[in-house]
Amino acid sequence: MNGRRHSLLRSAASLGLVALAGTTLLAGVHRLTADRIAEQERRAMLSQLSEIVPTERYDNDLRDDRFTFRDEQHFPGGQTVTAYRARLDGRPVAVILRFAAPDGYNGPIGLLAGIDADGRLAGVRVTAHRETPGLGDGIEIEKSDWIRGFERKSLNSPPPAGWQVKRDGGEFDQFTGATITPRAIVEAVQRALQYYESHREALFATPRAATERPAK
Amino acid sequence: MNYGQIWIDGLWRQNTGLVVLLGLCPLLAVSNTVVNAVGLGLATTLTLLASNLAVSLARHWLRPEIRIPAYVLIIASVVTAIQLLMQAWFHDLYRVLGIFIPLIVTNCAIIGRAEAFASRNRPLPAAIDGLATGLGFLLALVALGALRELAGRGTLFSQARLLFGEAGEALQLTVVPGHPGFLLALLPPGAFIGLGLLIAGRNWLNARRSAVQAIRVNAPSPERAA
Numbered sequence: 001m002n003g004r005r006h007s008l009l010r011s012a013a014s015l016g017l018v019a020l021a022g023t024t025l026l027a028g029v030h031r032l033t034a035d036r037i038a039e040q041e042r043r044a045m046l047s048q049l050s051e052i053v054p055t056e057r058y059d060n061d062l063r064d065d066r067f068t069f070r071d072e073q074h075f076p077g078g079q080t081v082t083a084y085r086a087r088l089d090g091r092p093v094a095v096i097l098r099f100a101a102p103d104g105y106n107g108p109i110g111l112l113a114g115i116d117a118d119g120r121l122a123g124v125r126v127t128a129h130r131e132t133p134g135l136g137d138g139i140e141i142e143k144s145d146w147i148r149g150f151e152r153k154s155l156n157s158p159p160p161a162g163w164q165v166k167r168d169g170g171e172f173d174q175f176t177g178a179t180i181t182p183r184a185i186v187e188a189v190q191r192a193l194q195y196y197e198s199h200r201e202a203l204f205a206t207p208r209a210a211t212e213r214p215a216k
Numbered sequence: 217m218n219y220g221q222i223w224i225d226g227l228w229r230q231n232t233g234l235v236v237l238l239g240l241c242p243l244l245a246v247s248n249t250v251v252n253a254v255g256l257g258l259a260t261t262l263t264l265l266a267s268n269l270a271v272s273l274a275r276h277w278l279r280p281e282i283r284i285p286a287y288v289l290i291i292a293s294v295v296t297a298i299q300l301l302m303q304a305w306f307h308d309l310y311r312v313l314g315i316f317i318p319l320i321v322t323n324c325a326i327i328g329r330a331e332a333f334a335s336r337n338r339p340l341p342a343a344i345d346g347l348a349t350g351l352g353f354l355l356a357l358v359a360l361g362a363l364r365e366l367a368g369r370g371t372l373f374s375q376a377r378l379l380f381g382e383a384g385e386a387l388q389l390t391v392v393p394g395h396p397g398f399l400l401a402l403l404p405p406g407a408f409i410g411l412g413l414l415i416a417g418r419n420w421l422n423a424r425r426s427a428v429q430a431i432r433v434n435a436p437s438p439e440r441a442a
Contacts, residue, residue, distance in 0.1 A: 022293030
């Protein structure tokens, strides 16, 4: 009886020792890498954002001048939208919205859309998607220039009827064999522009990192 | 212990991907391009090396009844450490491989080598076994990745900058210019078909070699006959 308890304790102790060694290793590696990982993440995000609004157009720290909100009407699917504000000498230059088109062919399509202060699109990029490779993945900037078609567009140029893919009578190309993917993005970008039009003041006035949606 | 034997077993005779067929989930999922395959293969090799070494060092005081949970702890720690290191130094590649790095923990090949080899051998052979098994897996991954990338897009080493930085741009090869894209090769069924072809190819090579050997043994050599 005593021997059994002894061997049980020994097993438990050696397992505990393995766990302790593993934890020590991880704590060490974490200390070693934490700063660099944070730095890498900031760098990756900045390079993503600066593709849309070049860094020379603003003088604030875009990555920190942000807040998040929800708006089921313009950004459906229960998503949280992040808005990054670019300013020059304190004046609004552009806002970059991080949101998703909820109705892609294979689930949500992550998007970044930059909207200049005059209401024109500075650019749109796809950040994450699971669309069919070879058909729907032309939305990636690496695969085709399709996403650049949004640049300089605004809510009234093309007119509202043009904010559709060509198959639906609009101005935006679709891909051969893939209409759902571009349609989802065109509609999501149009809704983002509509949101911008009705919330322009609030988008730039909301204090950074507040979680409430901007006041109407 | 014969080190040459360990290498031959790991790379060819007991190849994890093509013979033992362990770790198929990452093999099938991440083999759509050569660069992804190399990234995951290197991470898996590093994991195997470290976990085999650790298991071998601890083999005398790990009692049999707790060895499996102990292996799991060791492997999980090693993988998490590698994940953090990749995140810090190969951030872009980490973003591409994403979920498959933590999933190395569940690659049965790793716990298989810990149980079947590392727990019964000295640290040096165990480390070499980890290296050989990992490189064998890497080879299978790269072969499948090259097959699928070539058939699917007509390129090799696309996005090599994820692994090698700016120098990687030069590595990128467009083998078939204007390739229309062969979707089947890039989608999951292509992974199964490609793996089937690779296994068949390996078996064919093996069968041919043993046939040649059989002829050599059976047929009396001219000198002896004379």
